[in-house]
Amino acid sequence: MLLQDLIEEYLYVNQARGYTRKTLMNKRHEFKHMSNFLINKRGITNIESVTKFDLQAYVQHKQKTGLQPQSIQSMAKIMTAFFNWCVEEEYLKVNPMDKVVLPKVPKRVLTGFTVEEVLKMIDSFSYKSYLEARNKAIIAMLADCGLRSMEIRGLKNVDVGETILVNGKGNKQRFAVVSPTLKRILIRYERLRKQYFEDRLIRSDNYFLTYQGEGMSHIALYNVIKEAGKRAEVENVRCSPHTFRHFYATQSINSGTNLDIFSLSKLLGHSEIQTTQRYLQSMTDAQLLDKAISSSPLSNLNKRI
Structure with missing residues (x-):
């Protein structure tokens, strides 16, 4: 063949x-x-x-x-x-890749956001306009749910309620929890979105929209995160959706809820647990974790958002 x-x-x-x-x-x-x-x-x-x-x-x-x-x-x-x-499909009897030796990947310890930095990034946006409220909601959702870029950009209105239906890699679906803290932010965002688009054309059913009523691009999302990092004066840490996933992972595993690494792997949508373990390597070295958190990463931080 x-x-x-x-x-x-x-x-x-x-x-x-x-x-x-x-x-x-x-x-x-x-x-x-x-x-x-x-x-x-x-x-x-x-x-x-x-x-x-x-x-x-x-x-x-x-x-x-x-x-x-x-x-x-x-x-x-x-x-x-x-x-x-x-x-x-029986075109081959054995997989010729089975015994191919691959180079080892050097272990890198991920450096992530501190709780202070995440709170500052969320607080750097206000409720004074639709875009400000949208950006606040995006940063809060990234921190509290650990979604990938494609996942948060692909959210539809019907996907967001008391929980979030996430369409992940390979069309695999999973649910993310909406904490009371995040819910409050989303309610205010939805109210301002409704007001903003009351007399404007909406071209997409995406949950997060541009000012023109369209779905957000990959670059647009990165610009929101970059702006949040700039406003909050975050230094020496890459401001990206991936870094928020790292924050979510480290905070969740130390939240006091006895969440195990297998459950966390499912919540993150990882196909291999080794990927999840890599997210957690920095816990001891960086000593950034607050073990007093008892539920979601944004809840019980003793600060009004």
Whole structure:
């Protein structure tokens, strides 16, 4: 069976499974590089001819081009999933990626926000206008729910109520809790949004909208977080949705609610518990945790938001 034909079939399968356009583009990009290497450097056109030695050579080739270990690990996941599918569909008997040696990823300890910094970022926005209230609600939701960028931007009005229905990676759904503290902020945001769009056209059913009534872009969300960090004078910490997920993870595991790492992994939408563990490595080293928190990250902080 031709390698290129199976790659195309696999991509259509992924599309049918509901993978995002960005994910499909990443997969297609990687398969293009892999197949070019196998065809041009190893003389392989059929899937049956691919061996672990060919794939090991490809990994080494990527290392020589300067690709970092973390990126190679991500690349290997895409390749492994493809060959696993080939085995499931009986195009192959074994996955040739099974015994390919990958470079180890250096362990990095994530540095995150302190409680003080998060509170300052939330307080840096007011309720004086729709956009100010929207930005306050976005920062509060990121801190209290730990959503990814794509997840918070993709929220629809029907998704937000007493809980939040989150559409995560790979179209996997999960629920996030709306704490009383966050609920109060969201109620005021929704009131101002209703007033603002009373005589304006709304072009999207997204929960968070631009001033033109459209869904927010990736850059627009980052600009909100960047502005929050600037107003709150946050230094030496990257202001991003990922850093808020780290804050949520470390605060939740030490909230006094006996939340275990397996439950936290599900709340974060992680497919592997190792990812969650990496979020928690900084707890002892950075000593940023407040063990007196007894519920959500924003609740019981003894400060009016």
